[in-house]
Amino acid sequence: MQNLALETVAPVVESVPVPKITAKDVNVHYGEKHAIKDVSVDIPAKGVMSFIGPSGCGKSTFLRCINRMNDTIPICRVTGDLRIDGRDIYEPGLDPVLLRARVGMVFQKPNPFPKSIYENVAYGPRLHGLASNKVEMDELVEWALRRAGLFEEVKDRLKDSGTSLSGGQQQRLCIARAISVRPEVILMDEPCSALDPIATAKIEELIDELRANFTIVIVTHSMQQAARVSQRTAFFHLGKVIEEGVTDQIFMNPRHELTRNYITGRFG
């Protein structure tokens, strides 16, 4: 299989209708290691795009380029052109902290702050001054928790610690926390890998609801999940995007041998 060429395949639909994020020839180096090689991808607005691929293929690394989380790693170097709404997010004048307020993130392992449920959601808005008083803040917290489908379950114990919730609830709390600052993009790094099937189903349902308002990029190891929640899919392999296109096409009719092998479970 290594003999198969790693050249990428041009998308069937030539361009995404309204690209929210455009990446062109993005390269990432971790010291000596060349982790992402010439990745070019368009991510549509108001939709879900999934990144799939075997472990270590660079999909999480690429995801973390979109909100510049890789900046925190000193040896990591990103080159190329990455734009959100046409603006280069790596341009020198741009503050990565403000970028991250626009591009929220949900992590692989639920990581609520060890504070109350309310404080977990209110932290972001308080940082950015989104609510001017207690009433507004209460409304904002309730809105975020409702959007995350968690409010009914926790409305009587907003003072309880966020870590006292179950794993699935914790992950939905993290989603509520992410959307509380009204980002435009939400990055999800394997959000269901630590959850049981029921909690996973709830999160997937939630993602489906959220795509009406947010641009969502999800990294997943579950092909079924990618097929269920996303409209577009990119297949990563050894730091390259091998194939990218409409999800149905990728799964029904992959054009690249590697993609076909991966989604039929012959390697990975």
Added chain:
Amino acid sequence: MTELAQTLSPAPVAGVDFASGAARARLKKRYRSEARFKALGLAAVLVTAAFLVLLLADIIRKGAPAFFEHRAQLSITLDPATIDPKGTREISELRSADYQILVRAALIAQFPEASDRRSRRELDRVLSSGAVDDLRSAVIADPSIIGQTRSMPLLLSADADLFMRQKSRLIERRKGAGPLHVEGEGANISIAGGGNVFAVALAEMKTLLAARIRAATAELAGLQAGGTSATVDAKRAELEKDIAALQARAAAATSPETLTDREPSLIVAIGGGLLKITEIGSSEAKAVTLVPPKPGAIITEWSLLKITTPESNRRVSDRVAAWVETLSARGLIENGFAWRFFTNGDSREPELAGIRGALIGSALTLLVTLLLCVPIGVAAAIYLEEFAPKNRLTDILEVNINNLAAVPSIVFGLLGLAVFLNAFDLPRSAPLVGGLVLALLILPTIIIASRAALRAVPPSIKEAALGLGASHQQAVFHHVLPLAMPGIMTGTIIGMAHALGETAPLLMIGMVAFIVDIPQAITEAATVLPVQIFLWSDLPELAFQSRTAAAIIVLLGFLLVMNAAAVILRKMFERRW
């Protein structure tokens, strides 16, 4: 993925046969090794615990007496003519008055026969000089008591106090049998009793002669080995004469013995008085009066006291012992908790020495240390852990901090001496300098503990905050630092406990001086608890030995409290997350 495609080839060795003898032997060996390790571990724990218990028991046994003191409850006439002859009631007048006269008068009221000059001087040894100070403070606090006669507790001197404590061990009391006939008074008393009343005591004195004969014989043997010369010969002749005399005395079982201060003291307690025997026969004795008996007392009831330690080997004379014993028999001596151990500063008189000065000194020193260490240590830890670029310089810094934690503490003392005292000209013996030196000493500990605590916070928490648009600093201060706080506090408290027990560097900066005054500010001369312990442990008086142990108990108590605080704070803050 290619390995999967290969067919599984058979393993190069066969599976384990657990039934074989070799396997059983291996199993047995493993069990034996486990049992051996468990036994060794248990033994180690038991040995440690035993040593610890031994140490604590010894310290508590030695130190407990220092928490109690003996006081004589005497009635004192607060004579206005002595205290305030001008009648002005001014504090300066009251302060400078001679209270010693009043205290002595109170004692003389108990022992009227001791009014001559020599006796008065000996009487002064019954009570502590602190008794006079106490009386002065009482009068200054409430001048309206002048002119009254009051019963006041007066502190016994350290020697008298020690005698009270050791009385039961020091004195052998034997009930006398049969009537005694006492004649004479003062230093010329003859005692006669029928039926060999003193025979047993006399026999005991005779047995002591044997030891003296042995010692003299040994000395003689030494001289004989040492060759001949005129002086040696003279000395030898003298010794031989002595031995002959001693042997004659020992052989004559009923001949009277003269008692000196090199033999145990024999005292007849009769009719509320105490008579010290100077010459003892089997049924009669010569004696001097220590405390005169009540006239007309029943002479059939008497007992013979033997103070086993010879008078020359004791700090308390027979006379003082007799007075204290009599006061005790009259029910005037009470044993109470020695609050002054906690309220007094250091003193040359062991019964007056307290740890207040050292405690305040320790508190001031630790305050300086805490105020310096926590901000600097935690800030350094946060910077190094979260913000510093990872390069050669920070690596060198890290190695050096770790090395500093292992530098002997006396080196920090030398540094303090050279820099703070000599270069910066800060005051000697001051808690300020002590605090600075201790801060340097425990900074590495705090930095290392704080870094470890910061590193232990899961990075996912920081990522979550960063992902929400918090700056690096906000993420650290809002989320990482609060989570690391219990660890930082534990490290700080353990560092402070370390500082509390530190002695060597403080010796170098002069906190080892004898300081009576209780320090009021961080620039005043002070000492600290461990140094106070060091100072007292050097003093020969038995009472200081017990105060040393008592101060150790207090120090251990404080360390225990600090460590408990570390645990409690940790638990308290951990519950919040």
